[in-house]
Amino acid sequence: METFGHVIDGREEQSESAESFTSIDPYTGEPWAQFPVGGATEVDRAVAAARRAFAEGPWPRMTRAERKRIIHRFADLIEAHAEELALADTRDMGKPVTQSKGNDVPRTADNFRFFADHAAITPAETLPMDSGHHAYTRYEPAGVVAAVAPWNFPMMLESWKVAPALAWGNTVVLKPAEDSPASATILARLAIEAGLPPGVFNVVHGFGPDSAGEALTRHPDVDRITFTGESTTGRVIAAAAAANLTPVSLELGGKGANVVFDDADIDNAVAWSIRAVFTNAGQVCLAGSRLYVHQSIHDEFVARLVAAAEAMVVGDPKEPVTQIGPLSSKTHYDKVRSYFDSIEEAGGKIVTGSLDDGLIVRPTVVIGLPADAPHQREEIFGPILTVTPFDTEADVIRTVNDSPYGLNAMLFSENLSRAHRVAAQLNVGTVWVNCFFIRDLRAPFGGVGDSGVGREGGSFSREFFTEPKAVVMQIDQAP
Numbered sequence: 001m002e003t004f005g006h007v008i009d010g011r012e013e014q015s016e017s018a019e020s021f022t023s024i025d026p027y028t029g030e031p032w033a034q035f036p037v038g039g040a041t042e043v044d045r046a047v048a049a050a051r052r053a054f055a056e057g058p059w060p061r062m063t064r065a066e067r068k069r070i071i072h073r074f075a076d077l078i079e080a081h082a083e084e085l086a087l088a089d090t091r092d093m094g095k096p097v098t099q100s101k102g103n104d105v106p107r108t109a110d111n112f113r114f115f116a117d118h119a120a121i122t123p124a125e126t127l128p129m130d131s132g133h134h135a136y137t138r139y140e141p142a143g144v145v146a147a148v149a150p151w152n153f154p155m156m157l158e159s160w161k162v163a164p165a166l167a168w169g170n171t172v173v174l175k176p177a178e179d180s181p182a183s184a185t186i187l188a189r190l191a192i193e194a195g196l197p198p199g200v201f202n203v204v205h206g207f208g209p210d211s212a213g214e215a216l217t218r219h220p221d222v223d224r225i226t227f228t229g230e231s232t233t234g235r236v237i238a239a240a241a242a243a244n245l246t247p248v249s250l251e252l253g254g255k256g257a258n259v260v261f262d263d264a265d266i267d268n269a270v271a272w273s274i275r276a277v278f279t280n281a282g283q284v285c286l287a288g289s290r291l292y293v294h295q296s297i298h299d300e301f302v303a304r305l306v307a308a309a310e311a312m313v314v315g316d317p318k319e320p321v322t323q324i325g326p327l328s329s330k331t332h333y334d335k336v337r338s339y340f341d342s343i344e345e346a347g348g349k350i351v352t353g354s355l356d357d358g359l360i361v362r363p364t365v366v367i368g369l370p371a372d373a374p375h376q377r378e379e380i381f382g383p384i385l386t387v388t389p390f391d392t393e394a395d396v397i398r399t400v401n402d403s404p405y406g407l408n409a410m411l412f413s414e415n416l417s418r419a420h421r422v423a424a425q426l427n428v429g430t431v432w433v434n435c436f437f438i439r440d441l442r443a444p445f446g447g448v449g450d451s452g453v454g455r456e457g458g459s460f461s462r463e464f465f466t467e468p469k470a471v472v473m474q475i476d477q478a479p
């Protein structure tokens with residue numbers, strides 16, 4: 001079994017208590033790696049190290065070009081260690097290696113490069129004033145950033161937080177999810193190798209409540225909290241942040257709606273709909289898990305979906321042909337299974353899909369569920385797609401918006417006016433038209449309602465990870 005540690009102040013170490021936990025490969029059911037359980041002691045030490053590095057160390061004082069050079073070196077090392085990083089996530093949480101290596105590693109490296117470049121070149125506002133003064137804005141690093149991450153895109157979502165925080169001159173304490181801890185330690189090892197000074201990027205392992213997660217988010221010496229995870233956890237973390245008046249960014253759950261109009265390019269809509277809900281076995285906050293299809297094409301569309309779902313290769317995530325692996329853990333499998341088992345009782349019909357050994361749920365397509373079924377309203381976070389016919393544009397907009405979540409929606413239509421008109425009326429953070437999951441890192445990312453608070457990405461990340469300071473200068477002599 002491999003052993004991983006916390007990384008605090010540039011050193012990899014175990015917990016003072018010597019308490020540990022193991023990560024179980026969800027496909028084999030075997031433990032494969034061991035991690036220390038961090039608590040208040042380790043969090044205190046990591047926050048103190050990050051504070052020292054911020055207050056006294058070179059990182060916030062470097063030129064942006066110097067930081068950029070080091071972060072680029074870090075990104076190069078991430079790519080050089082693609083296999084190791086990808087296998088770590090795949091063993092921890094069962095994601096097919098084609099996705100961890102083909103998508104998550106390159107996007108992790110891209111996040112570091114993008115934010116390093118963005119911080120180095122983004123101009124700040126200068127405001128000429130009529131009074132003979134001018135004002136300008138300085139974006140000062142905020143300080144110590146606490147980052148708490150989920151298990152579904154481990155390294156990629158960690159980098160989405162750590163990269164902008166570092167690029168803007170902050171120091172970081174990261175608490176990775178207990179179901180996917182390995183890649184965080186590997187990232188921190190690579191950061192040291194890339195030349196990040198000690199204390200700039202720290203990792204503390206552990207759980208949420210009464211453990212490292214809670215200790216970190218309640219810590220009074222933290223200047224920003226960035227969290228991605230469940231909406232219920234987001235509420236707890238928002239309350240912890242409120243006690244210290246710490247600014248917090250929350251990227252939470254979703255129930256992505258996918259709308260296919262009768263004027264859609266059907267081949268394109270089928271291909272993206274399948275990808276939207278079955279990528280990473282549906283364990284995606286953005287998953288297009290509720291699909292609304294115009295009634296005139298509903299039956300044909302369902303038949304096409306079923307054929308595509310049944311053609312997917314399900315099995316060992318370490319095999320390069322595999323498209324759907326196991327769910328991330330037994331606990332999570334049991335949750336998804338309870339939704340699967342209650343489909344018929346809720347009025348639905350399973351057109352394709354089944355439960356297999358090895359924590360696998362085969363791609364499942366369900367029709368006939370009423371709008372108020374839990375499967376249509378709650379985040380299942382598994383490969384279960386509900387399909388519902390709709391009649392008019394107004395009806396489907398109302399249905400999509402009738403959700404506690406508002407992270408994203410997809411719409412498929414070849415009618416340009418309709419696409420813009422509908423996109424404008426959906427209460428979500430991102431609308432994809434005729435596609436899914438395509439990202440421009442400059443664009444705002446986040447959700448409304450139970451899907452989160454705040455936006456990250458490009459200058460939105462700058463607003464969160466810095467303290468904008470106004471400087472007002474007199475140019476002319478006072479009269």
Ligand code: NAD
Nearest residue numbers: 150151176177207208213214229230233251252253254285
């Ligand atoms: P989770 O909320 O259970 O855990 C996320 C992290 O929070 C873990 O590191 C956990 O240890 C920590 N945590 C749990 N309780 C805590 C507490 N009381 N205090 C401090 N930390 C605590 O979420 P998960 O199951 O790991 O991830 C899946 C969820 O994440 C889904 O709801 C999914 O939609 C959401 N998600 C959202 C986005 C987005 O960008 N909006 C992206 C990916 C995942």
